[in-house]
Amino acid sequence: MADLSVQNKQKKAAAEAAIEFVKPDDIIGVGTGSTVSYFIDALGRMQIPIRGAVSSSEDTTQKLQKIGIEVLDLNQVSRLSVYVDGADEITEHGAMIKGGGAALTREKIIASVADKFICISDGSKLVPVLGHFPLPVEVIPMARSAVARALHLLGGQPNYRMGVTTDNGNIILDWSGLRITNPKELERTVNQITGVVTVGLFACRGADVLLLGTDQGVRKIVFTSGAA
Ligand code: 5RP
DSSP states (O other), X not given: OOOOOHHHHHHHHHHHHGGGGOOTTOEEEEOOSHHHHHHHHHHHHHTOOOOEEEESSHHHHHHHHHTTOOBOOGGGOSOEEEEEEOOSEEOTTSOEEOOTXXXXXXXXXXXXXXXXXXXXXXXXXXOSSBOSSOEEEEEOGGGHHHHHXXXXXXXXXXXXXXXXXXXXXXXXXXXXXXXXXOHHHHHHHHHTSTTEXXXXXXXXXXXXXXXXXXXXXXXXXXXXXOOO
């Protein structure tokens, strides 16, 4: 097996730790990204008899189907026990930036339905303040310039992610130069801009548990008061 970088080892360890939240007969939500790929690998090895999964992207759907997990339409499902996903940044209060893989809209929809959001990440993702990672915003294509101007007025610099179309047929603006001290307020503000489909701030519905890969092992942080 190829030697994994420290970061990938931490991702893999965090992803494998998330298996404890998956119970027989569950329907689970599955996010997108390299950390989630390790989680799907672990699901395949563990062979827990779950009823199926709701997927946040075409990429994840393919990976789940490859290991024999039935992928369900969210409209067929009334309850998800857990949603397991990575993050680009996360605070000690469970607020996150997500969308580096452009799957933020489906990720946010599934997270909104799940009983528990389990975030899996390597140690580099835990930050005191969100915003060093450019904040992804999914936008209806015809509103690209109008939304970019509106974001610019709020501060920072929105940049068009060239060559990327989301699974929903939209474009992504990556908004850099931010220092997000009140993520819930910024999430609500950006949600109000016409043409915005989803902002990659997950603060109003943040993570419930963070499984953080570190050199000392997987640190489990349980958030009790909601993302701030
Ligand atoms: C995809 C995401 C991912 O969770 C985020 O980008 C982290 O990815 P990775 O696990 O590859 O570091 O939000 O839209």
